[in-house]
Amino acid sequence: MTQTNHFVAVEANIAAGKSTLLPKLAEALDWDPIQEPAEDPEFARLLGEFTKNPKAPGNRIRFQSYITQRRAEIVESLPTHRNYLIERSLYSDLIFTQANFLSMDQPDTEFMLHYCEIQKRLKEYPRISAVVYLHTTPEKAHERLQYRAREAEDGTPFEYIRDIHNYHEAILPQICASMNTPLITMDWNDFGCEHQVAEKILEVVQKH
Numbered sequence: 001m002t003q004t005n006h007f008v009a010v011e012a013n014i015a016a017g018k019s020t021l022l023p024k025l026a027e028a029l030d031w032d033p034i035q036e037p038a039e040d041p042e043f044a045r046l047l048g049e050f051t052k053n054p055k056a057p058g059n060r061i062r063f064q065s066y067i068t069q070r071r072a073e074i075v076e077s078l079p080t081h082r083n084y085l086i087e088r089s090l091y092s093d094l095i096f097t098q099a100n101f102l103s104m105d106q107p108d109t110e111f112m113l114h115y116c117e118i119q120k121r122l123k124e125y126p127r128i129s130a131v132v133y134l135h136t137t138p139e140k141a142h143e144r145l146q147y148r149a150r151e152a153e154d155g156t157p158f159e160y161i162r163d164i165h166n167y168h169e170a171i172l173p174q175i176c177a178s179m180n181t182p183l184i185t186m187d188w189n190d191f192g193c194e195h196q197v198a199e200k201i202l203e204v205v206q207k208h
């Protein structure tokens with residue numbers, strides 16, 4: 001069946017400001033916000049394990065697989081008369097998987113299988129009408145991460161934030177181009193205004 005409603009994904013580095021913007025932006029648009037399941041205890045547990053020992057391949061893959069599964073489930077069977085603003089999408093999973101895969105000394109086949117799993121799930125995923133990318137410098141994202149001080153993220157090194165930034169910059173435009181998804185980039189080093197973002201979204205989705 002042809003999809004008639006919109007799903008717009010807000011993508012950005014860790015601690016760039018996605019979850020703070022999401023409810024305000026959803027209200028400005030009168031759309032429904034779908035937050036990342038950061039309060040989900042299993043999500044927090046797996047993230048904590050991964051952050052404590054990021055080099056352990058098992059920790060990475062368990063965390064990533066769980067997120068991918070949750071992301072896919074979260075958008076299943078939603079009422080089609082509403083539009084949705086989602087905090088990260090399967091596009092994020094493609095970015096994180098590639099970042100983690102390429103940073104490992106000897107990646108194993110589980111990573112490749114996970115990458116294929118995301119690609120497979122993307123076929124069932126709603127069409128993303130646009131991606132809003134909140135662009136920050138890695139220094140700014142790291143500063144915000146330290147300031148908000150979530151226990152599960154304790155000890156996240158600057159280098160990881162820098163790498164995730166670089167992979168967003170390199171891969172997100174590529175994914176959007178291949179999926180024919182318009183990419184809206186907002187400078188988020190100084191927090192922007194939700195009404196300005198809402199205006200851009202409406203302009204893009206109405207045109208596309």
Ligand SMILES: Nc1ncnc2c1ncn2[C@@H]1O[C@H](COP(=O)(O)OP(=O)(O)OP(=O)(O)O)[C@@H](O)[C@H]1O
Pocket residue numbers: 012013014015016017018019020021036038144145147148191192
């Ligand atoms: N518009 C804003 N004004 C003031 N502070 C903000 C704003 N947006 C975000 N922040 C602060 O910046 C920090 C990171 O923001 P937030 O938690 O929204 O990031 P995030 O991108 O959702 O992170 P993650 O993806 O890791 O969940 C938080 O401490 C938050 O309070």
